[in-house]
Amino acid sequence: MITRRIGAAAFTLVLAAGLAACGSDDGGGDDGAGGGAGGESIKVGIKFDQPGLGLKEGNTYTGFDVDVANYVAKELGKTDVQFVQAPSKQREDLIATGQVDLIFATYSITDERKQKVSFAGPYFIAGQDLLVATDSTIKGPKDLDGKKLCSVTGSTSADNVKKEVPGVNLQEFDTYSKCAEAVSKGQLDALTTDDTILAGYAAQDQYKGTLKVVGAPFSEERYGVGLKKGDTALCEDVNKALTKMVEDGAWDKAVEANFGPAGFKVDAKTNPPKLDACS
CATH class of the missing domain: 3.40.190.10 (Periplasmic binding protein-like II)
Structure with a gap:
């Protein structure tokens, strides 16, 4: 429980x-x-x-x-x-x-x-986190400098990362599902948004054992x-x-x-x- x-x-x-x-x-x-x-x-x-x-x-x-x-x-x-x-x-x-x-x-x-x-x-409070490949060495925002990061246009997540890591190569898609797919294929290094959203993708059958949530939230x-x-x-x-x-x-x-x-x-x-x- x-x-x-x-x-x-x-x-x-x-x-x-x-x-x-x-x-x-x-x-x-x-x-x-x-x-x-x-x-x-x-x-x-x-x-x-x-x-x-x-x-x-x-x-x-x-x-x-x-x-x-x-x-x-x-x-x-x-x-x-x-x-x-x-x-x-x-x-x-x-x-x-x-x-x-x-x-x-x-x-x-x-x-x-x-x-x-x-x-x-x-009605709920979540925290921003990162979704990465299971073998990724990324452990938090500090590891994103020079990395290809995905978020969704119009989200607070993209703005937060721009402020946190100016050197990140941020790419904004229109949906998180497209971001997750790109990360799973190795085209991007990470996806950032709320930990609740990331957990949902990591639990999907096509991503089990392939993607993981870093587990180091850095916003509210x-x-x-x-x-x-x-x-x-x-x-x-x-x-x-x-x-x-x-x-x-x-x-x-x-x-x-x-x-x-x-x-x-x-x-x-x-x-x-x-x-x-x-x-």
Whole structure:
């Protein structure tokens, strides 16, 4: 079993403080999927190519982000969840143009992104790491100087590495699956993104015994639920659902079901995380 502390009481107390800070401003919630909006359908942005988090196979969607999204949607009273592919570089545009109501796509909360969208959560905290060949000598960012490193355009991972290792030969693809394939073929030296994502790839049948996660995280990635800028009503509704998911044990079950098979150990000191105040 994955070990961690629940911390549900703290989670709820922070939510209460956040709701008080939000006041009565609905932030245009009538335009969103929650916050008083009618209808039974909701459009949710997820990744389609991240095993263990957001993966589409035929008409089936699986992963931790998918499980959290389905739980939240149910609590919002939505019976028809329509999943939309949300590549990293398109997430802000998908929200701004109304193509999605919410985004659950390993969407790290950053000050820069909060200029364009609002966030509920966070609902998970991961750490940036490296995926390399099993016989690789790379043990961390300090070993990347002059190496060919892959990340995805529009991700915080690429920006972090540029700052950490100016001498790295960074190549940005549109999906992590393409990066993983290139590393497995020896065309690139490493892939960097969140450890949760990397663990999913390392656990896939085609990469077992070929790829490994270094296991030396060098950042903190706070996964938030992206939504329309200023929609505090929807943010509050999502946070209520996230709190309930922790309290009733569904969050634990989702963690175990999706990360357990990959042997990924969730950091009990940071998960489940405290919720931010809606604003």
